[in-house]
Every structure is written in C-alpha cells, then in structure tokens.
Amino acid sequence: MYATRRVLVWILIAVFFAVALNPVTNWTQRRLVKWRWLATLLVFLATLGLLTALTALLVVPLLDEVGRLAEQVTQLLHDARAGRGPIGHLLERLHLRRYLDSRDIREYGSRLREPSLKVLRKAVFGVAGTVTIFVLAYLMVLESPKVVDRTLGLVHERHRDRVRRVGGRCARTITGYLSGNLLISVICGVLTYATMAIMGVPYAGVLALLVAVADLLPLVGATLGAVIATGASFVHSTRAGIVVLVFFVLYQQIENHVLQPMIYARAVRLNPLTVLISLLIAADLAGILGALLAIPAAGIIQIIFLDVYHGRRQRSRSGRPPSKAEND
Incomplete structure (x- = not known):
C-alpha cells in the first residue's frame, strides 16, 4: 500500500x-x-x-x-x-x-x-x-x-471548444499555484536572511536558502526550516535564538493567514476564505499530499462549477431546454 x-x-x-x-x-x-x-x-x-x-x-x-x-x-x-x-x-x-x-x-x-x-x-x-x-x-x-x-x-462536436477552454483554465490554475508557492518561498527566505543577518547568526545565507526550499513543502516544510534556523541561532546566542524564534512564530501566522490566501487568491482566482478552508479540510483528510493538491483542486472545481452554472443560466434565459447531446 x-x-x-x-x-x-x-x-x-x-x-x-x-x-x-x-x-x-x-x-x-x-x-x-x-x-x-x-x-x-x-x-x-x-x-x-x-x-x-x-x-x-x-x-x-x-x-x-x-x-x-x-x-x-x-x-x-x-x-x-x-x-x-x-x-x-x-x-x-x-x-x-x-x-x-x-x-x-x-x-x-x-x-x-x-x-x-x-x-x-x-x-x-x-x-x-x-x-x-x-x-x-x-x-x-x-x-x-x-x-x-x-x-x-x-466529446460531442458542439462542446469541444467549451471543453478546450475549460481545460486551458484548469491548466493555468495549476501554473498559477506553482508560481504562487514559489513566490511565498522567496519571501520567506528573504525575510529569514534579513532577520538572521541582523542578529549576526553565522551562515545566514545558507540557512535562509534551506528555509526557502523547505517552505515549498506544505504544512511541515516551514516548521522544519524554522527548527533548523532557530537551533542554529540558539547556538550563536540565546538572544539571537529568541529573536529568530519569535520571528518564525509571527511569520508563520502571517504566511498561513495573510500571504497564502492573498497570493493564491490572485494566482488561482480563489477567494482567500476558500483558500484557507480548502487547505484546512484537505490537510486534515490527506495530510501533506492533501495540502499540496487542495488549492489547485479547489480552483479546478470552481472553474468547472462556474462553467456549468453559466451554461445552464444562458439556456434558461434563452428558453431553450438542454438537448440530449448537452446532457451527455
């Protein structure tokens, strides 16, 4: 299994x-x-x-x-x-x-x-x-x-353009999600480097790179990077360790509740609340893999739902019942 x-x-x-x-x-x-x-x-x-x-x-x-x-x-x-x-x-x-x-x-x-x-x-x-x-x-x-x-x-010939259009939107949703995830990791790495460099922690650049790469993984990635960077900071000095620890605690809240919903909402065209709810539900059901697929899956579901909804709405306005081919 x-x-x-x-x-x-x-x-x-x-x-x-x-x-x-x-x-x-x-x-x-x-x-x-x-x-x-x-x-x-x-x-x-x-x-x-x-x-x-x-x-x-x-x-x-x-x-x-x-x-x-x-x-x-x-x-x-x-x-x-x-x-x-x-x-x-x-x-x-x-x-x-x-x-x-x-x-x-x-x-x-x-x-x-x-x-x-x-x-x-x-x-x-x-x-x-x-x-x-x-x-x-x-x-x-x-x-x-x-x-x-x-x-x-x-697919029936009448619906081929529609299916092609919806498929293109779904593909752009996945691409937007990947670019958004990369942007969040870059932000995390830059802020981590700035904080550790200010506190004089050795190897700040390498540690920031590790944190940025780890942040690409949903759920556990940011925590893993934070543990490594915080441990290295405590080795340097207790003051630096406390400052870096506080930074990661605050940044995790900002990333989870501000950056991810806002960036993914623009990249995947989802409401920030929908992004957050999708992440929570998928992570609880399927762990890391669920969190990885939650946002693009929610975006694809929204695209298909809106296409079906607008199609039915146009047919109802025109007064034409759906044909057998359309139902298929």
Whole structure:
C-alpha cells in the first residue's frame, strides 16, 4: 500500500511539472522549432540546467559551510565540556554539562558514525523518484497534443471548444499555484536572511536558502526550516535564538493567514476564505499530499462549477431546454 501511494505521489508531481512546462513547450514549438519532440527536449534540458544551477548555488556553499563547521566541531565539544563558548555557557545555565561525559552520549556518538542502511535506502528511493518524475513529466508533455485530441474526440462536436477552454483554465490554475508557492518561498527566505543577518547568526545565507526550499513543502516544510534556523541561532546566542524564534512564530501566522490566501487568491482566482478552508479540510483528510493538491483542486472545481452554472443560466434565459447531446 505504501509503495502504491509513493508511485501515485510521483505521478501527481509529474502532472504538476508537465502542466507547468507545457505552455513553454508550445511556445517553443510555435516560435523556434516545428518538431514537438525537439521542442520538448530543449525545454526539459533548459529546465534540468536551471535546476542543476540552483542546486549548485544551494549545495556548494552549504558543503563549504558544513566543512568549516566540521573543522570546528572538536573545539566546540572541548569548549562545551569546559563550560566555555556559547554552547558551553548554555549547557552550564541549563545544568546539562555533566551529561557530556556520560557513557550513553559517547555510545550514541559512535553509533552515528556507523553507516546507515536506512539513509542509503532513502537516498536511492529519492534518486529513483526524481528520475521517474522527470521521465513521466517529459512523456506527458511530449504526448499532450495527442492526448488532448483523443480526449476531445470523445466529446460531442458542439462542446469541444467549451471543453478546450475549460481545460486551458484548469491548466493555468495549476501554473498559477506553482508560481504562487514559489513566490511565498522567496519571501520567506528573504525575510529569514534579513532577520538572521541582523542578529549576526553565522551562515545566514545558507540557512535562509534551506528555509526557502523547505517552505515549498506544505504544512511541515516551514516548521522544519524554522527548527533548523532557530537551533542554529540558539547556538550563536540565546538572544539571537529568541529573536529568530519569535520571528518564525509571527511569520508563520502571517504566511498561513495573510500571504497564502492573498497570493493564491490572485494566482488561482480563489477567494482567500476558500483558500484557507480548502487547505484546512484537505490537510486534515490527506495530510501533506492533501495540502499540496487542495488549492489547485479547489480552483479546478470552481472553474468547472462556474462553467456549468453559466451554461445552464444562458439556456434558461434563452428558453431553450438542454438537448440530449448537452446532457451527455
């Protein structure tokens, strides 16, 4: 059951990427190359290059900072045992310094150095999932004109333009949701960097990037990023940790109740109250996956409902009863 759910998640993510990249592929096919396969290949190669560049911008400085931190670990542990430095002073105030020399701590540290099959397994599944999503999205974009034509062929000729119009609106809803989610993550990263830089927290840029990337995940993403950034701030100083903690508590409320409803309302053309209610219901029913799909699903339902409603209203005004073909 878990494996099936994982595959379904991969397919849904691939659909999101395919819908987002399909307009770019269509434009490339109209303006640059006439072959669909070549236009799709160019767009996906450009996307892969962009993702690789963004990953390098995140990973390279992160590895550099982690390397610097690793060089200081021995000194930090020595200072902590002696009660010196920010960690030592914090442990001294909390009366926890005596536990650093306990046998349990040393045994736990030795276990951390042992290779973990679970971590390796998750890494393999992560790579496999990324490749699968990329291939699925590529095939979806490549075959989308044929799929659309075959689907429209199943619809009565009188309704084909209408179905095509509604489908285009649904696709734009998904694209708007993705762009809105990206904008919120950028805002979160910028504000996080400003706060941590003002407090003088080391590695503020890398931590802000991690928070921004984590914020792309609904529900748990922002909390995970906040825990990492707040923990690093407390290591620097208690004052910085408290300030960063208060910032994240306030920002979470603003993002959940102001930014998300307002931005998604513009991007997906939904009422802010509808956005908030959709998120709450879907998150309660299906967790992270439900929160991920809640807003675009609500936007698509609204588009279909309004189209059906306006269609029936026009027929009632004209006094013409719906035909058998229209009911089908």
